Amino acid sequence: MATTHTAEDRNASLDEKSSGKEEHAPAAAAPEVYQRPTGLYGIYSHPRTQIALLGFICFLCPGLFNALNGLGAGGQVDSKTGANANSALYSTFAVSAFFAGSINNKIGSRLTLLIGTAGYSLYIGSYLAMNIHPNAGGFVIAAGAILGISAGLLWTAQGSIMLSYPTENQKGQFISIFWTIFNLGGVVGSAVSLGLNWKSNSNSVGNGTYIAFLVITGIGVGIPLIMTDPRQMIRTDGTKVSAPRHPSWKVEFYGLYLAVKTDPLVILLFPMFLASNWFYTWQFNIYNGYYFDIKARALNNLVYWIAQIVGSILIGFLLDQKSIPRRVRAYTSWGILFFAVWAVHIWAYFYQKDIVRPPVNGPDTFVKFTVDSHGYAGRILLYVCFGLVDAMWQITAYWLMGAMSNDPAKLAHFSGLYKSLQSAGAAGIWRADGVKVPFKNIFLSTWILLVVGLALVLPMIHLRVREHTELEDETLARMDDSGKVVAVDEIEPTPGPVTTEKA
Numbered sequence: 044m045a046t047t048h049t050a051e052d053r054n055a056s057l058d059e060k061s062s063g064k065e066e067h068a069p070a071a072a073a074p075e076v077y078q079r080p081t082g083l084y085g086i087y088s089h090p091r092t093q094i095a096l097l098g099f100i101c102f103l104c105p106g107l108f109n110a111l112n113g114l115g116a117g118g119q120v121d122s123k124t125g126a127n128a129n130s131a132l133y134s135t136f137a138v139s140a141f142f143a144g145s146i147n148n149k150i151g152s153r154l155t156l157l158i159g160t161a162g163y164s165l166y167i168g169s170y171l172a173m174n175i176h177p178n179a180g181g182f183v184i185a186a187g188a189i190l191g192i193s194a195g196l197l198w199t200a201q202g203s204i205m206l207s208y209p210t211e212n213q214k215g216q217f218i219s220i221f222w223t224i225f226n227l228g229g230v231v232g233s234a235v236s237l238g239l240n241w242k243s244n245s246n247s248v249g250n251g252t253y254i255a256f257l258v259i260t261g262i263g264v265g266i267p268l269i270m271t272d273p274r275q276m277i278r279t280d281g282t283k284v285s286a287p288r289h290p291s292w293k294v295e296f297y298g299l300y301l302a303v304k305t306d307p308l309v310i311l312l313f314p315m316f317l318a319s320n321w322f323y324t325w326q327f328n329i330y331n332g333y334y335f336d337i338k339a340r341a342l343n344n345l346v347y348w349i350a351q352i353v354g355s356i357l358i359g360f361l362l363d364q365k366s367i368p369r370r371v372r373a374y375t376s377w378g379i380l381f382f383a384v385w386a387v388h389i390w391a392y393f394y395q396k397d398i399v400r401p402p403v404n405g406p407d408t409f410v411k412f413t414v415d416s417h418g419y420a421g422r423i424l425l426y427v428c429f430g431l432v433d434a435m436w437q438i439t440a441y442w443l444m445g446a447m448s449n450d451p452a453k454l455a456h457f458s459g460l461y462k463s464l465q466s467a468g469a470a471g472i473w474r475a476d477g478v479k480v481p482f483k484n485i486f487l488s489t490w491i492l493l494v495v496g497l498a499l500v501l502p503m504i505h506l507r508v509r510e511h512t513e514l515e516d517e518t519l520a521r522m523d524d525s526g527k528v529v530a531v532d533e534i535e536p537t538p539g540p541v542t543t544e545k546a
Contacts, residue, residue, distance in 0.1 A: 076281035088271045090208040090278055094217050096270050097204055098224025100156060103263025104163040104197070106228015107256050108190075110236060110344060111167060112327055124173070124180040126328060126477035128187035132166075133320070133473060135188045136466035139195025144203075144302075144459035152200040156267035159197025162190035164260045171253035195462060202458025204273060206445040210280050212365050214445040218438050219359025226355065226434070229348030232256060237341035285450060302456035306447055309457060311503035315440055315496035316461045320469035322489045324476050326429050329485060330391070334398060336411045339419065343426045350430030358435040362442050369446065373504045376439045381497050383432045388490040390425055395486045400479055436493075443500070446508050468492075 080088055112129070147155045169186035173179040201221075209217035239252045276284040303309060331343050358379070362372050401407035412419055444457045475485060 075283065077277050077283055079277050079279075079281065088276070090217070090276065091220060093271055093276065094205060094208060094220050095224060096266055097156075097201060098221045100160060100263050100266045101197075101201065101221070101225040102228035102231075103266070104160045104228075104260055105194070106225055107232045107260050108163055108166065109226075109229040110232025110348065111170070111256060112323070123477055123479075124183055126324075126473050127180075128166075128169075128183045129324075130187075130470050130474035130477055131184050132187035132191040132194070133466040133468075133470035135191030136195045137191075137463045137470060139192045140199055140459050140462035140466055142459070143195045143199035143462070144456035146196060147200045147203055147459075152204050152273050153267045153270055155196050155200035156270075157264070159193050159195075159200060160264045160267070162186075162193030164257055164264070166190040167253060167256045167260055171250060171257065174250055174253060191466070195459075195466070198462045199459045202441065202444075202461065203454050206441065206454045206458070207273075207284050207450070208276060208278065210278050210282070212363060213279070215359040215362030215438070215442055218362075218441050218445075219355045222355035222359070222434060222438055223352045226348050226351040229351065230345060232259075233341060233345035233348055237338075237345055241338055241341070302453055302460070306453075306507075308503050308507045309444075309447065309460070311499045312440065312443060312461075313464055314492065314499050315436075316464035317468040318489075318492040318496040319437060319440060319461075320465045321472050321492055322429075322433070323469065324472045325482075325485050325489050326426075328473075328476055329398075329482050330394070331426065333409070333482075334394070334412055334422070336413050339412055339414050339416075339423075342414060343423055346423060346427050347430040350427045351434040354431035354434030355438055357431075358438050362438070369510050370504065370508050373443070373446070373508045376435070376442070377497065377500060377504060380432070380435055380439060383428070383435065384490075384493045384497065387425065387428045387432055388486075388493075390428070391486070394422060394425070395483060398482055400482050403479065443503070443508070 079085060086092060112125075143155070166183075166186045166189075169179070169183040173183050205218060205221050206214065235255050236252050239255070273284055278284065331340050331347075335343060358376060361379075362376060364372060367375075398409060401409065412422060440461065444454065444461065447457070448454055472485065472488070475488075
């Protein structure tokens with residue numbers, strides 16, 4: 044039987060060492076090491092395999108959604124319906140994600156993922172319905188609201204798994220693996236859209252694109268059923284992923300409160316969270332959706348998601364460099380993001396100043412760029428840079444959360460807060476686009492929020508990012524013997540070593 048020790052045991056050991064009694068002190072506490080499975084099951088249950096499966100879920104569902112959304116207005120001419128559908132989606136997403144950490148810990152990540160994939164096929168199907176019945180805009184908006192509920196669950200479960208399966212030195216690598224596979228969904232979806240619409244003379248995608256997306260998305264719904272139970276997962280260093288043991292909803296909601304109470308510096312990340320989907324409205328609906336025709340939009344979309352993969356690999360490689368201190372990696376990624384945000388938005392300003400939102404009932408005289416237009420190369424290159432910055436921004440945000448804890452329960456709450464704020468911001472800016480706020484105002488708000496988000500991240504890195512995650516950053520709360528919900532620092536320590544069962 045393996046043993047672990049309480050914090051008092053470790054303190055006693057240090058006291059005895061200082062008083063010359065080291066030979067009688069209990070051994071320093073260390074994580075319990077388990078034997079990993081071997082053979083085919085060992086390969087299948089390997090953390091990288093499971094993260095890859097998680098990536099394929101998001102490849103087939105959110106990835107295809109991103110490919111469709113990246114075309115601007117979901118590939119439709121009616122940008123108002125697309126903007127309002129996204130506003131409804133992110134409004135319900137914000138509410139769903141706020142409580143999704145509690146739901147994930149209560150019903151388990153696999154079931155949460157299964158429920159979370161359900162809304163994507165409905166949403167894509169709603170655009171097919173609108174292509175057939177132009178008056179089906181209400182159905183599209185309702186489907187967006189339903190998707191927001193399921194997406195909140197999906198992304199919270201995803202964040203908990205992605206951040207808890209790797210060891211501390213693998214988090215950037217695992218996030219990059221996930222992000223690469225996930226964004227292949229956008230690449231494949233964009234390639235399908237490009238192929239089906241290359242010869243189209245209209246400014247919207249055809250029924251065949253939506254049908255292809257529906258079939259592909261449907262496959263992703265069943266993948267959570269074949270994934271390994273997180274409670275049985277053993278990391279590559281032999282440590283076991285701690286399964287949250289919260290027996291009541293009371294504990295779960297209290298845990299959400301404790302996640303912020305015990306780690307108040309996470310509040311400094313809130314503007315970064317808020318900005319993380321804000322920029323999509325200008326990039327997708329205004330720059331790509333309004334500036335270009337359907338063929339150029341499809342090609343831009345393809346290179347954007349390829350750039351996401353490249354950006355995720357590059358930033359993940361930096362964040363996992365063991366030879367560089369953890370805090371130096373954090374500061375370096377911050378510096379890269381700060382430079383990139385200013386560079387791409389100064390560049391984008393020279394294109395933004397040439398376009399204005401057309402009058403509501405007046406003619407639109409703007410001549411859309413095509414792949415043959417003079418100056419198209421520079422404009423598609425800017426879109427590539429936006430894809431790089433997006434991937435680096437998202438992965439850095441996840442990595443910073445992962446640097447604060449290794450506990451899946453706490454990370455589920457952090458991920459839920461991340462997605463909640465991200466979605467609240469997206470709901471607001473998509474609604475602004477839906478009510479025809481001037482293009483330049485949306486552009487400036489995007490730029491300002493990104494800069495403010497980075498400014499507040501800097502003190503958080505200085506105060507909170509350490510070389511190793513401490514033990515007190517792990518468990519949030521449990522129920523004591525009387526059924527009362529207590530925080531970890533209120534729990535009476537068990538004297539002596541605690542015996543735990545082997546895997």
